[in-house]
Amino acid sequence: MKLTLRQLDIFRAIAQLGSTTKASAALALSQSATSAALHELEGALGIRLFDRVGKRLVLNDNGRTLLPKAIRLLEAALDIERGFQTxxxxxxxxxxxxxxxxxxxxxxxxxxxxxxxxxxxxxxxxxxxxxxxxxxxxxxxxxxxxxxxxxxxxxxxxxCEDELIIVAAADDPLAHKGRLSLSDLQDARWLVREEGSGTAEEVQRWLFPHLGAWRNARQIGSSEAIKRMVSAGVGISCLSYWVVGDLIAEGSLVSLNHVIPEHKRQxxxxxxxxxxxxxxxxxxxxxxxxxxxxxxx
Missing domain, CATH: 3.40.190.10 (Periplasmic binding protein-like II)
Incomplete structure (x- = not known):
């Protein structure tokens, strides 16, 4: 067999870290030994695994194909070792x-x-x-x-399932208005998660068909920060019950009563x-x- 686990381990480190220098440091090897192992692997396979972009090594199609297979082999070998240890x-x-x-x-x-x-x-x-x-x-x-x-x-x-709920501070006027209309919610000041957040994506999927895009919203990069701001009266928000359950229990936040059907996310x-x-x-x-x-x- 031409391939060795050592070659594959070095290939994995280079792929994940982007250079032979960083891979050498992570593996406690000399840079020359790391470069040689990569050269041996590419020679054994008869292909190039990286494109050289300045000082960085970027996986090409061959490298992207090999990486998951190499990691699977390395993890299987590690599992064998651990099977005889504690x-x-x-x-x-x-x-x-x-x-x-x-x-x-x-x-x-x-x-x-x-x-x-x-x-x-x-x-x-x-x-x-x-x-x-x-x-x-x-x-x-x-x-x-x-x-x-x-x-x-x-x-x-x-x-697991998780329930999304719309919350406000206990002393927010919306908390005492009864069943809120779509207009009430459209006109409210919203605090929402940033784009790329799973919560932001799911909230939009649930609420936008009823409310349309946000009229007055501020993006905040943390659910914890949002719930504290909501409890301080800065605005209302839609968050996971896991996030707000503690403040609802202590009475500083309330779940708003509204006309939109409840929503659980996966x-x-x-x-x-x-x-x-x-x-x-x-x-x-x-x-x-x-x-x-x-x-x-």
């Missing part, structure tokens, strides 16, 4: 859109600790678009996102179609499924 060696990289990462992932990690206490979990936060991109690049094991993913290389699994787990499903990742999927069953709203 579970303390298991590690997962889980990407989360911000709402899930801030409000649901801490609970999932608690359940994961009870089920597989030796598994180490690194949590990467970003909006849904960014997390889907990282899953497609195989830089994370799995992503938990609020909106549907449109990346063709990703497997998408629904795993949360999704996304991962590359060629992703190797390790035992720790199987356990994580089981934890998410059990969590969804226990918290069905």
């Amino acid at each position: 579970e303390a060696c298991a590690r997962l990289r889980v990407g989360c859109s911000t709402t899930i990462g801030n409000y649901i992932m801490p609970l999932l990690m608690q359940h994961m600790a009870e089920r597989a206490g030796g598994t180490q979990i690194d949590v990467i936060l970003g909006n849904s678009t960014e997390i889907a991109r990282q899953a497609a690049q195989l830089s994370i094991d799995v992503g938990l996102v609020e909106g549907p993913s449109h990346q063709p290389t990703l497997a998408v699994q629904p795993w 949360l999704h787990a996304v991962y590359h179609r060629d992703k190797f499903i390790s035992r720790s990742l199987e356990t994580f999927f089981s934890v998410t499924k059990d969590f969804a069953s226990a918290n069905d709203r």
